[in-house]
Amino acid sequence: MTPHRPRLVLIVALSLIAILFSACDVEPRKTDAELGLNPQQAAGRRVYDAHCADCHFAYSKSNLKGPSLNGLFKKPFMKNGMPANDDRVTDIIVLGRSKMPAFQNKLTQQQLNDLMAYLHTL
Numbered sequence: 001m002t003p004h005r006p007r008l009v010l011i012v013a014l015s016l017i018a019i020l021f022s023a024c025d026v027e028p029r030k031t032d033a034e035l036g037l038n039p040q041q042a043a044g045r046r047v048y049d050a051h052c053a054d055c056h057f058a059y060s061k062s063n064l065k066g067p068s069l070n071g072l073f074k075k076p077f078m079k080n081g082m083p084a085n086d087d088r089v090t091d092i093i094v095l096g097r098s099k100m101p102a103f104q105n106k107l108t109q110q111q112l113n114d115l116m117a118y119l120h121t122l
């Protein structure tokens with residue numbers, strides 16, 4: 001055995017541990033550019049991160065405190081059975097729904113427009 005072997009073994013072991021841990025982690029956050037977001041959609045993503053991300057996943061299908069919003073506008077109906085259109089989704093955001101708080105006084109019209117533009121990309 002060469003004198004360097006133990007160190008090599010240690011490095012390999014540590015790398016394997018690092019790889020294992022990173023594999024358990026959530027998938028890395030994509031940049032706005034990687035997601036192909038235009039400036040308004042990117043602004044909407046900031047609103048989403050600040051106000052919605054605690055309760056809703058945008059890219060995972062799993063539910064958090066609220067249902068995943070992935071593919072929200074891709075199907076005719078939301079999980080709650082309401083039509084997945086701008087009017088109904090805006091109502092839920094503005095008025096709230098059961099355990100979801102109302103955002104009436106928390107978002108400006110501009111923020112709401114940006115947020116809707118972003119939700120359409122999911």
Ligand code: HEC
Nearest residue numbers: 051052055065066067078079080089092093097098099100
């Ligand atoms: C405190 C947690 C919480 C926050 C913050 C929150 N929501 Fe919700 N949301 C919920 C819950 C819980 C539901 C399920 C309500 C029900 O019982 O129908 C829900 C439902 C929804 C729905 C209907 C989804 C479906 O498929 O039925 C939409 C759309 C939605 N939220 C959008 C948003 C957006 C956009 C934001 C940010 C502005 C947001 N929510 C912030 C908890 C939250």
